[in-house]
Amino acid sequence: MNALDNGSSVNTDAVDSFADESLFRSFAEDRSWEPEWMADLRKESWECYRAYRAPVHKDERWRFSPQARLSLSAFAPPSGTNDETASVIDSSEENLKEKGVTCGLFDEVLLNNPTVLECLSKLKGPNLGADNVHFLAQAFSGHGIVLHIPKGVILEKPIMVRHFAPPDGQIRFFRTIMILEEGANATLLETFISPNNQDASVVCSAANVVANSSARATRILVQDLNRNSSFYQLDTKRACRDAGIRCCSLHLGSAQSRFENLAVAAEEGAEIDLLGLSVGQGKQLFDQRTRQLHLAPNGRSDLLYKNALLDQSKAVFSGIIKVEEQAQQTDAYQTNRNLLLSPEAEADSLPGLEILANEVKCSHGSTIGKIDDEPLFYLLSRGISKASAEELLVNGFLDEVLKRLNDEEIADLLREHLKGKFSR
Secondary structure, three states: OOOHHHHHOOOOOOOHHHHHHHHHHHHHHHHHOOOOHHHHHHHHHHHHHHHHHOOEEEEEEEEOOOOHHHOOOOOOOOOOOOOOOOOOEOOOOOOOOOOOOEEHHHHHHHHOHHHHHHHHOOOOOOOOOOHHHHHHHHHHHEEEEEEEEEOEEOOOOOEEEEEEEEOEEEEEEEEEEEEOOOOOEEEEEEEEOOOOOOOEEEEEEEEEEEEEOOOOEEEEEEEEEOOEEEEEEEEEEEEOOOOEEEEEEEOOOEEEEEEEEEEEEEEOOOEEEEEEEEEEOOOOOEEEEEEEEEEOOOOEEEEEEEEEOOOOOEEEEEEEEEOOOOOOOOEEEEEEEEEEOOOOOOEEEEEEEEEOOOOEEEEEEEEEEOOHHHHHHHHOOOOOOOOHHHHHHHHHHHHHHHOOOOOOHHHHHHHHHHOOOOOO
16 A cells, blocks of 8 residues: 555654764765855754754644654655765756856755855745754755856746655755846746655755846746655745746645745835646645745735645645735735545635735635536537546646746646646
């Protein structure tokens, strides 16, 4: 019986090997080549993990979520040596070096151009419940992608990256650092996949996206791991003056996923679009926690998450828009739509507002329902099979999110990932 069949693949009584001092010391010794500031950051993060106290049962940040399914206790921490390929960059953009662009794997950049990563100690996690996992990502990460775009540089083609899950019984921490200087423009597309369909492992993606003044950053994440896997996505976005960030996450795989997303409109005129799609089958769990934080006037944020759930799959959404007192003239929206394609599928939705300014436009909404009978009857009356008719309607339901990318080439690529996910 695999993790998808039984709803969990973890032994919550296992010893916490991540807190083992000798293990961490061995990891640090294997990475003695790193700059001193990085070693200090790892040690500080590891000590924060050791001091961390797990959330209590009534912690709102874990409401409706079966925490045991997302436990890391049964998985082995990574070693400090990277002896296999965990990420591959595929970029058709030419002359990146001539443009002053830093684009490389995490360890390569840390070894050859460490000054680009000195900002790591200032980059925080989303702080939406899985703080312990973020501490571990800071302490044990050795994989991922670093993309730094200098002032005024515009990349016409997306940077494509494939990340691979670790072998059976292991966990792998990936860091994504995407920083765009003033007036820059770039798109990053990351895909997480498993080398096979059998291994039970954990993947954690901890990302920081920073768009400085007037920059435009787009990040797409596709999670298509095998269904014995667990996945953590811990994202923090920060948009500065007149900057724009657009992010889209497509979750198809894993037995259980936890997605935390903090989006900060930090300076005047910042704009952030947050898009999400999840398609659940079997007993898959998608646990989504978001926070749209407005710190300055004339900002805009818009969140649209859609979940299509078959069989006994489950989605949990909990999001809040917070507008600080000084963030007047804010426009902020939050929408969560859930389509139940089985009487046993389940969705919980908790949108919320915390408004401290008095001149704003803010709203939130959520829906949980099944396919409308009228359009389904129309398609059936035209000789289309029920399975094909349902797939057409579900694709139409999801396509609203893809159209908001304003990039038909990338939208078509994501549609390819969605093909065949609704067959039963």
